[in-house]
Amino acid sequence: MDILITGILLGGTYALIAMGLNLQYGVARIMNLANGEILVAGGYFAFIAYTATQLSPILTIFLVAPIAFALNWLIYRIMLQPLVNRAKTRGQLETDSILATFGLSFIGVGLMLSFFGGDYFSYSFMAVSVELLGNTYGANRVLSFVMAVLICGALYLWLNRSRPGLSIRAIATAPTSARLVGIDVKHLSALAFALGGAVTAVGGALISTYLTLDASTGVVFTLKALIIVIMGGVGDVRGTIVAALLLGILETVVASLLDPGLTLAAAYVMFLGILLFRPQGLFGKKPT
Amino acid sequence: MATPVLSLRGVTKRFGGLVAVNAMDFDVSEREVVGLLGPNGSGKSTTLNLVSGALPLTSGHISHWGNRISGLPAQDINRKGVSRTFQLVRLLQSMNVRENVVAGAVFGHRRRWGQDAQDHADQLLEKVGLGGKGDMALGQLTYIDTKRVELARTLASDPKVLLLDEWLAGLNPTEMQIGITLIKSLRDEGRTIILVEHVMDAIRSLCDRCVVMAAGTKIAEGTPTQVLSDKEVIRAYLGDDYA
Amino acid sequence: MSLTGTDLRNLCLAILAFGVCALLPFGDNGYWLGLGVTIAMFTTLATSWALFSGPTHYISLATAAFFGVGTYVTGLGIETFPFWALVGLAGIFGAVLAALVGLATLRLSGVYFVIFTLGLAELVRQVITWVQNNTGQKGLYVLTDLDEAGIYWWLLGLAALVFLTGWLIGRSRLGFALRIIGDDETVAAHSGINTARAKVLLFMVPGAVAAMTGAILAPRYVYIEPSLAFAPILSFQVVIMALLGGASRLWGPLVGVIPFTFLLEAVSSNFPNQTTLVIGMAFLVIVYLLPSGFAGLVDKVMHQVKKRETF
Numbered sequence: 001m002d003i004l005i006t007g008i009l010l011g012g013t014y015a016l017i018a019m020g021l022n023l024q025y026g027v028a029r030i031m032n033l034a035n036g037e038i039l040v041a042g043g044y045f046a047f048i049a050y051t052a053t054q055l056s057p058i059l060t061i062f063l064v065a066p067i068a069f070a071l072n073w074l075i076y077r078i079m080l081q082p083l084v085n086r087a088k089t090r091g092q093l094e095t096d097s098i099l100a101t102f103g104l105s106f107i108g109v110g111l112m113l114s115f116f117g118g119d120y121f122s123y124s125f126m127a128v129s130v131e132l133l134g135n136t137y138g139a140n141r142v143l144s145f146v147m148a149v150l151i152c153g154a155l156y157l158w159l160n161r162s163r164p165g166l167s168i169r170a171i172a173t174a175p176t177s178a179r180l181v182g183i184d185v186k187h188l189s190a191l192a193f194a195l196g197g198a199v200t201a202v203g204g205a206l207i208s209t210y211l212t213l214d215a216s217t218g219v220v221f222t223l224k225a226l227i228i229v230i231m232g233g234v235g236d237v238r239g240t241i242v243a244a245l246l247l248g249i250l251e252t253v254v255a256s257l258l259d260p261g262l263t264l265a266a267a268y269v270m271f272l273g274i275l276l277f278r279p280q281g282l283f284g285k286k287p288t
Numbered sequence: 289m290a291t292p293v294l295s296l297r298g299v300t301k302r303f304g305g306l307v308a309v310n311a312m313d314f315d316v317s318e319r320e321v322v323g324l325l326g327p328n329g330s331g332k333s334t335t336l337n338l339v340s341g342a343l344p345l346t347s348g349h350i351s352h353w354g355n356r357i358s359g360l361p362a363q364d365i366n367r368k369g370v371s372r373t374f375q376l377v378r379l380l381q382s383m384n385v386r387e388n389v390v391a392g393a394v395f396g397h398r399r400r401w402g403q404d405a406q407d408h409a410d411q412l413l414e415k416v417g418l419g420g421k422g423d424m425a426l427g428q429l430t431y432i433d434t435k436r437v438e439l440a441r442t443l444a445s446d447p448k449v450l451l452l453d454e455w456l457a458g459l460n461p462t463e464m465q466i467g468i469t470l471i472k473s474l475r476d477e478g479r480t481i482i483l484v485e486h487v488m489d490a491i492r493s494l495c496d497r498c499v500v501m502a503a504g505t506k507i508a509e510g511t512p513t514q515v516l517s518d519k520e521v522i523r524a525y526l527g528d529d530y531a
Numbered sequence: 532m533s534l535t536g537t538d539l540r541n542l543c544l545a546i547l548a549f550g551v552c553a554l555l556p557f558g559d560n561g562y563w564l565g566l567g568v569t570i571a572m573f574t575t576l577a578t579s580w581a582l583f584s585g586p587t588h589y590i591s592l593a594t595a596a597f598f599g600v601g602t603y604v605t606g607l608g609i610e611t612f613p614f615w616a617l618v619g620l621a622g623i624f625g626a627v628l629a630a631l632v633g634l635a636t637l638r639l640s641g642v643y644f645v646i647f648t649l650g651l652a653e654l655v656r657q658v659i660t661w662v663q664n665n666t667g668q669k670g671l672y673v674l675t676d677l678d679e680a681g682i683y684w685w686l687l688g689l690a691a692l693v694f695l696t697g698w699l700i701g702r703s704r705l706g707f708a709l710r711i712i713g714d715d716e717t718v719a720a721h722s723g724i725n726t727a728r729a730k731v732l733l734f735m736v737p738g739a740v741a742a743m744t745g746a747i748l749a750p751r752y753v754y755i756e757p758s759l760a761f762a763p764i765l766s767f768q769v770v771i772m773a774l775l776g777g778a779s780r781l782w783g784p785l786v787g788v789i790p791f792t793f794l795l796e797a798v799s800s801n802f803p804n805q806t807t808l809v810i811g812m813a814f815l816v817i818v819y820l821l822p823s824g825f826a827g828l829v830d831k832v833m834h835q836v837k838k839r840e841t842f
Contacts, residue, residue, distance in 0.1 A: 031642050083818070094641050095588055096818055099774070102767070103814025110808030118804075216807075219763075223653075226646045259664070265657040268650055272635060275647065279639050340721060362720040372721060380714035391711050394704055396723035401704060445723060 003252050011248025012145035013207050015152055015241045017221060018228035020200030026172040026235030027192035029093060030080050033101040035225055036218030037108030038068060038197050042204030043213045044112065047121050057209050058147065064205045065198045072197025075104065076190045084189075105218065112215035122212040140209040147206055151199065156237050168192050172235040200225075220264065227271045233281025243282060246270075291354045293318050293449055293480045294339065294370075298348035299358075301334055308334045310504040311348065316449075321471075321481045323491045323512070326501035327525055332484040333375055335501070336451050339482070340372045341365040352449070369397040371447035375454050375484075377434045379426055379441075386422030389413060389440045396445025405444075412440040416470060432463045439470070450474060452483040456490050468493055488516070500524070549691050556680035564679050568751070570792050571686035572744055576765075577773040577784035579693045579740035582700060583733045585778035586709040589641050591734070592766040593632060593648035594741045596655050597625045599761035601745025603659065606671035606755045614675065614750075618685070621746035622739040629738025633731035648766075656761035663757070670756035677750045685747045693740055697781045700733070709733055764810075768795070771813045777826025786825045 017039060024032045042064050049055040049063070079100060087093035159165040167188055170178040179185050204221075207213070228247055232239030247267055254266040274281075292315035301309040309331040316322050324332045337343045339350055341362035350358040357365050371392070380388050389409035393400045400408050413422055416436040421429075429437065435455060442450065456467050468490055475481055475494075485491055491498065491512050498515045500508040502524035508515045515521055555567045576594055584591055601621035608617050632651065636644045663669065677685075700706040708729045711719040719726050749755060768791075776787025791813070798809050821828065 031645075079815075091588060091641060095590060096822075098590060098642070098645055099814050100818045103811045103818065106767075106807050106811030106814065108811075110805060110811055113804055113807060219649075223646070223650050230643065230646070259661050261664070262657055262661055264650065265654050265661075268654045271647070271650075275635050275639065275643060279643070342717065342721070361725075362717075363723050363725050366721055366723040374718075378715055378718050380711055380718060382710065382714050391707070391718070392722050394707060394722075441722070 007249030007252035011245035012148040015244035016148040016203040018225045020196040021225040023196030028189040034105035036222035039204035040218045042201030043208030046205035068201030069198040073194035076193040120214045144206040323495035323498040330501040331504040369448040372451035392441035392444030398446040573788040579737040581773040581778035586713040594766040595652035597741035598745035601742035602749040602760040605746045605749035621742040625742025626735040626739040633734040652761045675750040777824025780826040783826035
């Protein structure tokens with residue numbers, strides 16, 4: 001029970017991060033491998049804000065989100081849009097965007113290394129315990145989970161109820177047809193990419209309240225987010241959430257019962273299972 | 289009746305909720321030219337894709353000389369001697385004209401390699417009217433020539449069954465005559481041909497028999513004259529007022 | 532199969548080049564030989580990488596995993612088997628691992644393949660670390676009488692083997708099938724090619740070669756531990772070198788390996804903290820400035836010269 005709740009708390013934040021990546025891949029068609037660096041940058045921001053000005057991470061995210069939004073919007077417009085324009089096939093765009101975002105990822109790590117050094121960073125925020133169903137958990141974990149749920153819920157409502165949200169879902173389903181019904185695909189792809197980046201950065205700020213990060217941990221989160229997105233199905237909000245919770249639980253189970261050093265390996269085995277048996281995602285329809 | 293070369297029974301394809309091909313039944317005999325007709329979106333190309341193995345069937349089965357081929361991957365169907373062209377011409381962009389044709393000869397029904405394959409490709413290019421153009425790059429070709437290259441590649445493995453997906457579409461009247469003559473010559477060599485076509489002249493002069501589809505279902509079958517005067521067919525193409 | 536005049540000339544040139552390279556240890560035994568080993572290693576890795584990724588456009592980041600498996604084969608077996616047997620054994624392990632990875636992922640789109648290979652080294656590393664922790668073993672000592680020159684010659688021999696394999700594949704049906712697959716996979720399947728089998732078969736080549744490279748280099752490390760053997764950065768370096776040089780030609784990766792090795796060498800000795808930044812920039816250079824590498828650039832220039840001549 002203890003393990004289950006810890007897993008769900010972790011999975012909540014994972015869901016947020018993966019949701020960011022899913023927006024970027026599902027709508028803008030860019031498999032953003034620099035996603036983890038955006039996350040770490042969000043964490044750094046929260047860390048600096050907290051240690052320098054005692055600004056609560058819960059408030060920091062209102063700063064992180066617009067900054068990350070602007071940054072990701074610029075990245076998409078300046079670096080990725082030209083790739084979309086020049087790509088003759090889906091496969092070519094895939095290869096180009098993988099290489100370009102790898103480049104961005106390494107540059108991100110390099111920049112963070114030179115500004116902040118290679119040390120781990122952590123700070124103690126709300127490091128008190130709260131009791132839930134007879135067990136105690138860190139208040140920071142619980143708070144992060146609540147925030148993640150709120151943001152995921154808002155995002156879900158926005159995607160399903162608002163006009164831009166509907167357009168974004170239309171692009172995710174059928175990019176060429178979306179253009180035909182008068183949706184500005186270019187503009188909304190940039191918007192979705194930027195929004196995805198903002199969501200991920202917020203996830204980073206939240207996760208930094210209870211996990212220790214360093215400049216080069218980004219790739220681990222990128223991998224986890226990728227696994228969640230593929231497992232949940234590209235463009236599927238519900239699937240992403242379920243997959244994130246499953247991964248959170250699996251990691252907690254492996255870490256507490258087997259060895260904390262094996263969490264990524266466990267995530268990988270799960271990924272392999274998905275690839276072999278349900279490559280279309282947990283809830284995806286069989287591809288036709 | 290002799291075993292048909294191809295036989296479709298209850299062939300159905302669904303894309304999500306849409307039934308693109310609904311319980312198609314028909315047979316094709318040896319050396320027959322069968323036209324697959326119907327308005328746009330009636331499921332002709334999808335049917336061809338099911339036969340060639342480009343798409344898996346939802347239900348039903350397809351057999352070739354009495355042996356089931358539905359469910360096999362495209363490469364196995366090709367190796368059994370069923371070869372196709374594509375609705376939108378698909379050529380191999382990094383290769384010249386001759387290599388494009390050789391590509392069809394190396395792995396398919398009858399295999400050739402090395403000089404043998406090169407010579408064979410040159411013969412086929414001669415036959416489709418591209419003699420001496422083997423060294424040209426694809427970019428230098430006219431539209432009909434790209435279609436000829438694709439046909440030559442399709443023929444390169446000496447298939448017994450040819451599936452031609454709107455091969456005559458987009459040609460001008462002179463080119464059309466050349467195209468029709470070419471397809472006739474393929475039938476005279478003993479090949480069985482299924483063609484998806486819109487051009488009525490071509491259908492009248494080429495097809496022994498036609499199968500007409502509308503909204504995924506077979507609505508008529510018979511000689512070109514029979515089906516083109518069929519009430520259902522006229523209704524499908526032109527609407528109730530003309531039927 | 533017959534050899535034309537050009538083939539024979541290229542073959543003689545290649546043998547001559549390898550002969551000259553083999554003389555390096557007699558000229559210098561320190562810095563330059565060390566650099567020679569690095570270049571030979573990356574040439575082997577990048578060339579074999581390009582054999583698969585050039586025609587198929589799949590980006591493999593599994594090099595570090597195969598390499599690490601190879602070093603562990605040497606590390607575990609050095610007491611029992613002769614060195615040459617270990618190199619061969621590593622090749623077999625690498626090929627089998629590659630076949631398994633290929634079977635699981637090569638049916639799917641390129642993104643799945645990249646992600647899977649990206650984490651593969653980490654997966655194997657975590658498992659080995661865990662096994663070591665549970666058995667109380669820390670690292671492995673590899674003590675041989677193989678010196679730097681010996682390692683260099685081994686690598687040079689492997690490089691020659693890779694070039695020969697690449698040349699033979701280029702002339703084979705498999706090579707032709709992969710060119711077709713690279714152009715249009717649907718056409719390939721409709722021309723009778725078993726696309727999945729062809730891709731898996733070819734992926735076994737870089738798998739085997741990277742594992743053999745790891746096995747050969749193990750004695751150089753003397754002491755092997757998982758984080759050293761499975762360093763993920765190796766995979767990225769190989770990708771950059773191969774693409775910088777151009778994966779479409781057999782000699783392409785070599786053209787990328789030499790300058791990039793010198794660049795990394797210079798950067799890491801002068802600004803040791805900036806290597807990640809350089810790697811990042813290299814990726815962007817490849818995507819935005821040199822999408823088909825130096826080899827592609829050369830082809831383009833040659834093409835233009837030819838065009839000008841005909842007018």
